[in-house]
Amino acid sequence: MSERENEELHLYFIVRSILMGLLGALMFSVIISFLKTSKLLYVLSASAGSFFIVLFLTRAFDNQIKWLVERILQKLEKRPEAKNFLLKYF
DSSP states (O other): OOHHHHHHHHHHHHHHHHHHHHHHHHHHHHHHHHHTOOOHHHHHHHHHHHHHHHHHHHHHTHHHHHHHHHHHHHHHTTOHHHHHHHHHHO
16 A cells, blocks of 8 residues: 555545544434433434434545545645644544
């Protein structure tokens, strides 16, 4: 695996995990606000449900995530110190 492919793969998982976290939190908040409850069973069900929905959505939009990763790497080529920091610590 070349250095560029390794960077793309690493950054892909960084971007996807950020998207999954943001979308998951948003979806969980929306579901809980509609349910208007804090019962443990509902919270756990909403959490699991939102995780699988977000997992499906990120897989469905995989090509767009790869496109975004390409664009980010192109921008980071001008700033190697930022790219190294991002890939090393995230």
